[in-house]
Amino acid sequence: MIFFEKEPCKKSWGEISLSWFCGPGRLAWLILTLLVYASPTLARQQEPADPAPQTGLPGAGTSSREQLPNPQSPARISGRVVDPVGVPTSGATVRLTRDGQSVDQETQSGDDGQFSFANVAPGSFHLTIASAGFATQAFDGNLKSAENYAVPQIVLTIATAITEIRVVPSRFEVAEEQIKVQEQQRALGILPNFYVSYIANAAPLSPKQKFELAGKTIVDPVTFGVTAAIAGLQQSDDELGGYGQGAQGYAKRYGAAYADTVTGTMIGSAILPSLLKQDPRYFYKGTGSKHSRVLYALANSVICKGDNGHWQANYSGILGSLAAGGISNLYYPAADRGAGLTFENTLIGIGATAATNVLQEFVIRKLTPKVPNHDPSNP
Numbered sequence: 001m002i003f004f005e006k007e008p009c010k011k012s013w014g015e016i017s018l019s020w021f022c023g024p025g026r027l028a029w030l031i032l033t034l035l036v037y038a039s040p041t042l043a044r045q046q047e048p049a050d051p052a053p054q055t056g057l058p059g060a061g062t063s064s065r066e067q068l069p070n071p072q073s074p075a076r077i078s079g080r081v082v083d084p085v086g087v088p089t090s091g092a093t094v095r096l097t098r099d100g101q102s103v104d105q106e107t108q109s110g111d112d113g114q115f116s117f118a119n120v121a122p123g124s125f126h127l128t129i130a131s132a133g134f135a136t137q138a139f140d141g142n143l144k145s146a147e148n149y150a151v152p153q154i155v156l157t158i159a160t161a162i163t164e165i166r167v168v169p170s171r172f173e174v175a176e177e178q179i180k181v182q183e184q185q186r187a188l189g190i191l192p193n194f195y196v197s198y199i200a201n202a203a204p205l206s207p208k209q210k211f212e213l214a215g216k217t218i219v220d221p222v223t224f225g226v227t228a229a230i231a232g233l234q235q236s237d238d239e240l241g242g243y244g245q246g247a248q249g250y251a252k253r254y255g256a257a258y259a260d261t262v263t264g265t266m267i268g269s270a271i272l273p274s275l276l277k278q279d280p281r282y283f284y285k286g287t288g289s290k291h292s293r294v295l296y297a298l299a300n301s302v303i304c305k306g307d308n309g310h311w312q313a314n315y316s317g318i319l320g321s322l323a324a325g326g327i328s329n330l331y332y333p334a335a336d337r338g339a340g341l342t343f344e345n346t347l348i349g350i351g352a353t354a355a356t357n358v359l360q361e362f363v364i365r366k367l368t369p370k371v372p373n374h375d376p377s378n379p
Contacts, residue, residue, distance in 0.1 A: 073122075073145045073146040074118070074119040074120060074121065074146070075120050075121075075122055075143045075144065075145060075146055075147040075148065075149060076116060076117065076118050076119075076120060076147070076148045076149065077096065077116065077117045077120055077125065077127075077141075077143065077149045077151060078114065078115065078116035078117075078148070078149070078150055078151065079094075079114070079115055079116075079127075079139075079150065079151030079152070079153070079154060080109075080112070080113045080114050080115070080151075080153050080154065081094070081109045081113045081115065081129055081131070081153075081154045081156065082113055082153060082154070082155055082156070083134070083155075083156055084155065084156065084157060084158060086155075088109075088111065088112050088113030088114075089109060089113050089131055089134075089156060090108075090109055090110060090111045090112075090113065091108055091109065091131065092108060092109040092113075092115075092129055092130065092131040092134075092154075092156070093106060093107075093108055093129070093130045093131065094106065094107050094108065094109060094115045094127060094128070094129050095127070095128045095129075095130075096117050096120070096125060096126075096127060097125065097126040097127075097128065098121070098123065098124075098125055098126075099123065099124055105117055105120075120143060121143075122143050122144055122145045122147070123142070123143060124140070124141070124142045124143075125140070125141055125142070125143055126138065126139070126140050127139040127140075127141075127151065129154050129156070131156055133158070133159060134156035134157060134158060134159055135156070135157045135158070135159045135160070137154055137155075137156060137157075139151055139152075139154065171203050171204070172203075172206050172209070174203040175202070175203035175204065175205050175206065175209055176209065178197070178199060178202050178203060179205070179209060179212075179213060181370075181372055182194050182195075182196070182197065182213075182281075183213075183216060184370045185368050185370060185371060186222075186368065186369075186370075187364050187367045187368050188367050188368075189369055190222060191222055192217060192220050192222055192223070193364060193368050194213060194216065194217055195213070195217070195269065195280060195281050195282060196281060196282050196283075196284060196360055196364075196365075197281045197282070197283050197284065198284045198286075198365070198371055198372050199372060200283055200284075201309075202281075202283070204279055204306075204307040204308075204309070205273075205279060205280075205281075205307075207270075207274035210269065210270045210273050210274050210280065211266075211270045211274070213269070213270075213280075214265050214266050214269045214270040217265055217269075218261060218262050218265050218266070223261060224258075227254060227257045227258045227261060228254060230253075230257045231250055231253040231254035231256075231257050232250070234253045234257070235249060235250050235253055239253075240252075240253055240256065240332065240333055240336055241333065241335070242332075242333020242334060242335055242336065243256075243333060255331070256328070256331055256332060259327075259328070259331060260324060260328060263323070263324040263327050263328070264320060264321065264324040264349075267319075267320040267323045267324055268280070268316055268317050268319075268320020268321060268323075268324065269316070269320070271320075272315065272316035272319055272320050272323075273316045276315055276316055277306055277307040277308070278304050278305070278306050278307065278312065278314070278315065278316045279304060279305045279306065279307060280304070280316060280317070281305075282300055282357055282360055283300075283305060284360065284361065284365060285297075285361060286361070286365070290362075293361050293362070294358060294361070296361070297354065297357035297358040297360065297361045298354045298357065298358070300314075300353075300354075300357050301314070301317075301350050301351075301353040301354035301357060302314050302317075302318065302350065304316065304317065317350075317353065318346070318350070321345070321346040321349040321350065322342065322343070322346050325341075325342035325343070325345045325346055326342055328342075328345075329342065
């Protein structure tokens, strides 16, 4: 076997590269280059497109058809008002009230009974429906955003007339209750003090009540006892001497004293006050200075309050004393009769009344139990 020895390769690096590029290695190099540059481009094409930023504006990240509804979008409320038989009620006033809103909305139902409120903000609401002749109706609901809220049909009902009846006692009944209190007024718990009113604005007495109060006074047991004491003093001082002494004289004096009480009380506190419409009672003052109270007490011996509440001359008391004095001439002894004596006794009676009124103002009230609370109004 013969071996042929090849000449060693003495080519440079540039010659080798050029020969490789120009030779069979060129195809491999082109393929490698394409793979290197093409792969990043393909990778970018395969990546999904970045979503548009969420700006909250239409078309940003979503199409206008895919927009979400605004939670505060205005809504609408509508309904229908009918009467009890189902006939539409026109002209009914429908008021819309919202929590936290000072201004209410108001509308009226149409001929078909329909009503509506547009552009209403979402939230709770209150409807009030009113129409003449019908009772007011109400409805509460909660409105959602962009909702068309249909209120259930409002059926009005016939209004029921309510008549308020106040039972006010009559003036007679009020006076009757006040008299019952007066009849329990006794100085020291014994002496009658019926003709004094501690209620400044007491109800005026009717004629019947004036006679009843006079009758209770003249038949009171204390009246008989006081009359007996007066007759005893008269006999001890030999007053009305024409009656004499002894039991017979005492009986005459007792009868005359009691007759004076009866005629004076009936004429001056019942008959004339009923005819002249005057009040026979003394109205306790109880307030102000002592001087003003004394003057008030003295003046009340010649003035009195009328049934109309106004002050006037006390014709009943003065004329009653004169009438009682004139009647006493029928049973007094001859020496104790006469017009002069009658007028004298009348003046004495007025003075005694004035003194009694002063005692009423400052002393007797303190000695009288069961006295009602004093009304300090102008007596």
